[in-house]
Amino acid sequence: MSERIRHSWLWTVLFTVVSLLWVFPIVLVVVNSFKNKAYISRDAFSVPRGRAFVGLDNYARGIERTNLLASFGWTVVVTVGSVALILLCTSMCAWWIVRVGNRVARFLYLLFLFNMIVPFQMVMFTLSKLADMLGLNTPWGLWIVYLGFGAGLAVFIFTGVVKGIPVELEESAMIDGASIPRTFFGIVVPIMRPSIVSVAILEAMWIWNDFLLPYLTLDMRKYKTMSIAIQYLKGGYGSVDMGAMMGCLVLAIIPIIVFYLVCQRYIISGVLAGAVKG
C-alpha cells in the first residue's frame, strides 16, 4: 500500500475529531438518561446536575414500564431460534437445489430469488393474518415466519457457496457408504462454515432489529421484542416519558455494542457476504 500519504498525523487528528462526532449522538443519549424527564426536552445538551440529576431512576422506570428485561429475553428467543432454523433449513435446501439441479430445483431457486426483491409492505397484511390464523403469533412461531420470509437471501448465498464445492468429495464419501444426511453434515457443512457464520450474522442483525414484522405478527400482550417495547413507550401510554425512553435506549444499545466488540471480524465478513447479492 502507498505509504506516501502526506501529514499522516493530521489525518489521524481529523479522523479522531470525526469519530468523536460520530459517537456523539449515543453519548448524548447516555448523558440524558440520567436527567429528569422534564429537563430532557428543555435542554438536551446540559449536563445533569442538581435537581436535574436523577441517578438510575429513568432506567428503573423504563424497565418497569416496558418490561424491558422480558422483551430482551423474547428478542433473544426470536433471534437465536430463527437464525438457527434458517441456517439449518436453508443450507440443506441450497445443497439439494444445487446437487439435484432439475426443473423443480431451478424453479425453487427462482422463487427464492424473487423473494429477495419483495418488500415487506407487500405481504405485511396477509402474512400477519395468516400467521395469526396458524397460531404462529408466538416467538417460536416467528421462527417459521422468519424462515419463510427470510429464506431468499440465505438460500441465495448458500447456493453460491455449494456451487463452488467440488462434488467429488461427496461422491467419494457416499461410495464409502456414508448416508445422505451424514454426507451433508460431515462433508458439506464443514466446508460451508465460514459462509454459515456470515449468514448467521446477517440474519441476526436483521431479525434482532426488525420492527414491523414482529409488531404485526406477535401476540403483543404477551411478547414484545425490544424494538416494539421502545416504540410502545412512545405510542402506547398516551404520554411520552422521555426519561424512561433514554434509559431504554441505552439498555437496548449496550448488548449490541458488546456483541459488536466480541464478533467484529465475523460481522464484517457478514456485511461483505450480504453485499455480493445481486
Next chain:
Amino acid sequence: MVSMVGRSVRRWWGLFTLPTVLAFVVGFVVPFVMGVYLSFCRFTTVTDARFIGLGNYRAALSDGEFWHALVYTVAFTVVTTLVVNVVAFAVAFLLTKAIRGANVFRSVFFMPNLIGGIILGYIWLLLLNGVLAHWGRSITYSGVYGFWGMVMLYCWQQIGYMMIIYIAGLQALPGDVIEAAQVDGANGRQTLFRVTLPLMMPSITVCSFLTVTNGFKMFDQNLALTNGAPSNTSELLALNIYRTFYGRTGFEGVGQAKAVVFFVIVAVIAVLQNRLTTSREVSA
C-alpha cells in the same frame, strides 16, 4: 449432467427441502399471491374480500399524499445515495492509507449500522430537537426539516456499512496496476480518477444499489423520527402504505394496491441492478 450425488439426493427432498418450502409457502408464497389478489378487492379482513377490479389502484394513484410520498422518497433516495457513497468511498480511501488508528476509526464508523431503526430514530430525535431548539424549531416543524433529519440519520447509519465494502474492494485491487500508473508519472489525483475508480466500479455499483433499495424501503427510522408529521409531509412511501392500511378502516384495499405499486418499483430497481452488474462482469 446430473451426478450420482444428485440422483441420490433427489429422493431426500422431504428432509432437505420440505421444511424450508413449507415455511416459504406460509411465510411468502401464499401471502404474496393473496396480497396481489386483495389489491383488486374491497376488504377489512382476509375473509370478507369482494372483487372490485381496479378501483383500489385508481384511488391509490389519485391520492395526493401517495404522490407526495413517492416524490419525497425518490428525492431522499437520490440525495442519500450520493452523499453516502461519496463520503463512504472517501473515508475508505483514506483509511486504507497508512493512518494511525485506522482500525479504530473503521470500527467507530461502522457501529451505528448495528443499531435498529427504531432506536436510531429516537437517538436522532433527541439530538436534532436539541439542536433545533436553539432556533426555536423542532424536527417536525415541516417536511423539509424531517427530510434533512432523515438524510443525516441515514447517512450516519449507512456510511460505515458502505465504507466496509469499499475498503474490501480497495484492498482487493491489484497493487501492480496502481504502482505501474505511479511509475508512469501519474499523480495522486490521476491515479484515483483514471485507475482506482474504474477498477472499483463493481463495488460502487453494489453499494449504490444497496443504498437505493435500503433508502427506498426505509420505514422504522421514519416512524420513530417524525412519524410523518406534520400533516404527513415527512412521510416516506413505506410509511404511507402502512398508514393507509392501518390508519383507518375501509382503506385496506387501497393500501394493498399501493403496496403492489411499491413492489413493482423495488423490483424494477433490483432487475436494473442485476442487469448492470452482470453486464459489467462480462465486459470486465
Next chain:
Amino acid sequence: MRCEMKAKSILAVAASLCMMLGVSACGGSSNPSAEGRVYMISQKVENNDQFVELGKQFTKDTGIAFNVVSPAADSYEQTLKSELAKSNAPTIIGLDNNDYPNWAEYCADLSGTSMYKDLKDPNYVLKTGDKVGAIPFVLDRYGIIYNKAILGKYFHASWASLHSVDEIRGFDALKTVADEIQAHKDELGIKGAFTSAGFESSSIRRYGDQLAHIPVYYEYRDQGRTDLPPTVSDKYVPDMKRIFDLYIKDETVPATQLSSATFDDAVSEFSLGDAVFIQTGSWAYPQLKGQKVEDKDMGVLPIYMGVPGEDKAGLTISSNYFAINKKIPAADRKATERFLDWMLTNDGARKIVTDTMGFETPFKSYSKAGYKTRNPILRSNDAYAKRHCYDMTIRPLPSQQWSLSLGNAMLEYAQGTGDWSKVQSAFVDGWASEYKTTHQG
C-alpha cells in the same frame, strides 16, 4: 434397495413434517383456558398504569388473566383494528361516542348485564337500534384548568385589571387576564400564561378533538340535532380561532416548536408551576396530582371563545364507554362480565377507580356505597352546576381522520407554515368529505 430408499424418503418427509408441526404446536399455546380472559383496549391512555394496577388486583382476586393496551390517539384505530383481527382479540373495547358508529358491529348487546342495570340513567348508553352497544364507565369534564395560587398573585398585583376569578365569565376577560399575565410573567416567576399547546401525537387530540368539540357543540345546537349531520357551517370557526390564538400567543414555548411538544411537557409545565392555564380534563388528574400544585389550587374554567351567551356555559362533558367484543368465546365473555361486575362491587376496585383514577362513575352502586371522587377538576364543576350553567356535551365527529387533519391544519397555522383558511376548510369541507367516506357506503 429401491424400496428402502422410498421408505427413507417417506421417513424424511415425516420427520420434517413433525419438526414443523412440533414448532407450531408450541405456538398453539393459545388454547382457551376454562376460566377465560379479559383483554381491554382502553382509550383512557392517561390511566393506563392504573388499569394495570386494577387488573393485577382482579387477577389476584379471581385468577383470571387481565391485559390492557392503551394506544395513543393517533394509533388507536389501527391498534384496535389489528388486535380485533387476531385470534386472542380484545374482550373489552374502550370507545367514545365518536368512535362508536365505526365499531358498532363488533359490540355485543349489553342490555342483560348488571352494569347496564346499575346505571343511574339508562339514557347514557350508546345504542344501535335496540342493542345496547356501549355503557359509560366514567364521566369526564374538561376545560381550562388553572393554578389558583398563581392566579391569586395576579389578582393582587397592582397592574391587574381583574381581581377575582368570578369576573372571568367570558372570552374577553380570559384574554385580558392571560395577556396581562404573559406580559408580567417574569414578575410572577412563570414561563407563560398557558402551557405549551403541543401537537406531538400524545397531545394533538387536545386541539383537533377536544377544542373542536366546542364549536361542534354550538353547531349541533343551532341545527337542533344530536346525531351526526352531513355538513357543518363555518359560523363558530372564528370563535375557535380566537381562543386558539390566545393559546399560542400567551404560552411557554415558541409556537414553532409545538410540533414536538408532548402532553407530558404541558403537564409538567403546569405541575411545576411554570404556567397558569392548561387545557385538559379530569382524566389528567392522576398526572397532575401529588406535585407542586396542590389539589386545592386547581380550578377549572369553561373553554370560552366569545360565543354569545357563553357566560352561562359550564364545563365540557365527555364520557368513555365500555363495549364487549361480540366475537369472543363464551368463557371470555363470562370472564369479561365478571370483571365488570367486580368493578362495580369490589371495594378494592371501587377505591382504585374513585381515588387513584379519580373517575366520576355513573353507577348506583358507587354512590350508594359512598364513593365520590375528590378529583378537583370534577368537583369544580359543582359551582357551575349550582349556577345552572349548561353542559357542553361532546357530540359525534365524522371520523378520527377529521380531527387529525384539523389538528394538523391548526399546527401549521400555529407555527406559521399554513394559514387559517386551511383550518376552516379542514373543519367545514373536511366534515362533509369525511361524512361521505365514512357514513355513506
